[in-house]
Amino acid sequence: MSLPTPPNIDPAKLADFHNVLKQSKRIVAVLGAGISASSGLATFRGTNGLWRGQDVMQVATPAGFRHDPGLVWQFYSYRRREALKAQPNAAHYALAELARRVAPGFVTLTQNVDNLSPRAGHPEAQLKQLHGNLFDLRCVDTVGCGYTERGNYENPLTPALDTIKDETLTLGHIDPDNRPKANPILLAGLARKNAQILGDKYDDKGPSAVDLAPLKAAAAVGGEQELGARPPPMSDIRLSSGLSKDDLPQCPKCQANILRPSVVWFGEALAESTALEADALFAEDTEPIELCLVIGTSSKVWPAAGYAEKARKKGARIATINMDAGDAKGLRPDQDWVFVGDAAAILPELLKPVIGDPGAWKKSTDS
Numbered sequence: 001m002s003l004p005t006p007p008n009i010d011p012a013k014l015a016d017f018h019n020v021l022k023q024s025k026r027i028v029a030v031l032g033a034g035i036s037a038s039s040g041l042a043t044f045r046g047t048n049g050l051w052r053g054q055d056v057m058q059v060a061t062p063a064g065f066r067h068d069p070g071l072v073w074q075f076y077s078y079r080r081r082e083a084l085k086a087q088p089n090a091a092h093y094a095l096a097e098l099a100r101r102v103a104p105g106f107v108t109l110t111q112n113v114d115n116l117s118p119r120a121g122h123p124e125a126q127l128k129q130l131h132g133n134l135f136d137l138r139c140v141d142t143v144g145c146g147y148t149e150r151g152n153y154e155n156p157l158t159p160a161l162d163t164i165k166d167e168t169l170t171l172g173h174i175d176p177d178n179r180p181k182a183n184p185i186l187l188a189g190l191a192r193k194n195a196q197i198l199g200d201k202y203d204d205k206g207p208s209a210v211d212l213a214p215l216k217a218a219a220a221v222g223g224e225q226e227l228g229a230r231p232p233p234m235s236d237i238r239l240s241s242g243l244s245k246d247d248l249p250q251c252p253k254c255q256a257n258i259l260r261p262s263v264v265w266f267g268e269a270l271a272e273s274t275a276l277e278a279d280a281l282f283a284e285d286t287e288p289i290e291l292c293l294v295i296g297t298s299s300k301v302w303p304a305a306g307y308a309e310k311a312r313k314k315g316a317r318i319a320t321i322n323m324d325a326g327d328a329k330g331l332r333p334d335q336d337w338v339f340v341g342d343a344a345a346i347l348p349e350l351l352k353p354v355i356g357d358p359g360a361w362k363k364s365t366d367s
């Protein structure tokens with residue numbers, strides 16, 4: 001199968017990119033939620049983003065989890081269900097093939113927790129999951145108990161987290177007056193933390209059309225995704241926990257605590273080994289990096305937002321692939337490329353001189 005050339009790629013720019021790609025021995029890719037948009041998964045920020053209508057501090061911080069673990073587990077139960085329903089798209093497969101062809105010189109640093117890159121067969125040694133994985137769990141008592149579990153695909157994890165069962169009841173426009181109520185002292189604490197962590201840099205962008213367009217593009221790259229199969233936006237799902245600890249996944253080791261998703265929330269450090277491995281890519285005593293691909297991320301969250309600049313310091317030219325040109329950060333127009341459009345449509349074309357046509361590489365990962 002040959003992909004149609006995305007119409008908005010300038011042939012001269014593409015040729016320049018291809019020249020650099022073909023000569024590159026070390027390449028780094030930084031991924032964000034946009035790469036999985038064509039697979040039907042919502043991004044965070046934007047019209048149908050996961051965070052529209054949600055208080056980020058309630059669902060993506062340790063303080064939020066401590067306050068209402070049921071609410072956070074409902075959010076992640078929904079995310080696990082959507083990720084299990086989704087399939088990797090052409091962009092995930094293309095990067096997996098690039099990793100095989102440029103081993104070990106190509107490494108992907110993904111912020112995504114959706115497991116789609118591993119499912120596309122991306123070699124594990126060349127994939128760093130910076131923010132963890134939805135299907136890894138750990139005991140909340142990391143010091144005393146330390147239980148961890150990888151690759152738990154059970155869905156739902158407990159009967160109380162069966163969000164499908166309740167969908168007819170919970171779907172509907174979120175009523176701001178009817179949100180789960182938090183205690184005012186905790187809210188003041190969260191607000192302070194919000195300001196500390198998110199700072200002035202945090203900008204919850206207003207509605208844009210970019211999150212809808214990928215559905216059309218997905219059809220153009222082989223029609224693997226069902227059009228119209230986009231999940232209801234998270235903002236339309238009422239998260240009102242009312243769940244007790246007994247309703248939530250229990251730690252099988254210590255049998256005293258609940259489990260939490262092994263993902264990285266705001267204010268938490270990345271897993272030490274992952275952070276060290278990522279930083280080691282840019283160490284002074286390593287070979288130059290020729291190319292950095294920044295794919296489907298708003299580049300607002302650190303430390304991931306800083307990796308492209310680190311690659312630049314190692315000599316890399318930077319190619320941004322995004323639906324929204326405005327999300328290409330720190331641009332140097334004389335050196336950088338911005339390819340605007342759906343990553344699933346653009347990436348296979350960009351990488352073609354090294355990975356060949358999808359007919360050749362997708363088969364080797366399908367089995």
Ligand code: BJW
Pocket residue numbers: 031032033034035037038043044045046049060111112113131197198199201202210211214263264265266267268269270295296297298299300301302303321322323324327341342343344
């Ligand atoms: C398409 C498309 C299509 C759509 N094709 N494109 C330095 C300065 C300021 C603040 C900090 C700093 N360093 C650290 C901080 C604090 C904080 C931070 O970054 N805050 C900022 C918001 C200002 N960082 C942290 O807290 C991090 N921890 C840390 O640094 O620890 C230090 C420490 C050390 C020692 C002790 C303690 C602490 C942790 C950050 C964790 C982020 N976690 C989340 C949740 C993960 C779990 C989950 O998934 O639920 O990660 S937040 C959320 O944002 C998630 C994402 O991975 C991450 C990035 O979002 P992403 O992927 O960019 O998505 P969107 O929606 O923003 O963008 C989508 C893009 O796709 C858009 O550009 C679209 O246009 C595009 N798009 N369709 C191509 N088809």
